[in-house]
Amino acid sequence: MRFLSVLAALMLTWTPAFAGDLTVSVRDAQGRPVRDAVVTVHPAAGVPRGPIRFPWALRIAQQDVQFQPYVLVVPVGGTVAFPNLDRVRHHVYSFSRGQRFEIELYGRDETRSHTFRTVGVAAIGCNIHDQMVGYIKVVDTPWAAKSGTDGNVTLNDVPAGGATMRVWHPQLNVRGNETATAITVAAAAGRRTFSGDFSARAAVR
Template identity: 40%
Template sequence: MTRFFVICSLFLGAFSGVNAASLQVNVQTKDGAAAENAVVSITPITLGLVLPEVENAATMTQKDTLFRPFVLPISVGTTVTFPNLDEFRHQVYSFSKPKRFELRLYGQDTTNTITFDKPGIVALGCNIHDNMLAFIYVSEAPLVGKTDVNGTLLLEGLPAGEYGLSVWHPDEKKGKAVPVTVTLDDAVQASALMTVDLRSVRREQQPPADEGY
């Protein structure tokens, strides 16, 4: 069995096949800087490809009064667990159209889960701690991952064929980045370069100003 790895993503799958290739996706800003936390959705164009199985579970942790990770890419139908690893309580919520919900005040002794059954961008907040911010990107594509600090996403064990790639970033300006098409040959690594136009001021989580939380 050939394993399929998504680097810097919370999903791991597998696929059975003889011919396998790898794909390195590099995402950069219009200024040429590496774009961390860019979500790349991968959809096969070639018919009949046997794709890796997608994990239907993921985790969005609350620790040190922050969400971890800041960006979580998942596929439609994934159930996300929201563990609280802090010694105080949190109240997680989202007003985003794909999934409106609220997890009432809970501490370390409670486990909450939410299933994301519609595609789209879900922004998270905490009613108790205004500094907390995160995004869950729910993709309809069969494969999805995000870039690391170097703006790179590496996928291995893919069946050879043609794929369409689209990218999203929480700081992108209005309008979507241009999708690209890439062809993978047997046992050969292919690469793709994608560009996102980002705001000059980034939306980031900041540690709480009050250490008395």
């Protein structure tokens, strides 16, 4: 009987009675949509234990001498593939605090990978091509995604109640390129708008 009581308590802890979809519209100071802004939500009750999985590929290709995509959201502990689709060789690296790594020169149709074990941001570059810049946002919540060309992000089945919403973008002109806001998530679908100054200069170093 005691075992059943403990099991029921655990189910109540991690299976919210109410949950809703949250759509966040990210806009700059002029009201224009901002793409590649990463929105994360951490419910006050915490996040479920266990691996976090996202529906998109953990992959940044080197194509047309650029990183594609420009911003990738990765769960902590996730392994990212770096396929080289160019005719030239690339040397991928990050000097970001807590995210340092280096993948030495490799050529066309070759793939290397790296596992990201620390929450934070890895600004990545190529030691051969200075114009190549990209970002990997490593998160510890399943409620995370980046905005599309319309500036919108939709997070599904966010537990109702108090939460902290964070918005990050390499050009968001605040300390650490990220803001944190206390919000209340409704049981039904809801919408919020985030407006900010996106005039900061994005750089790999």
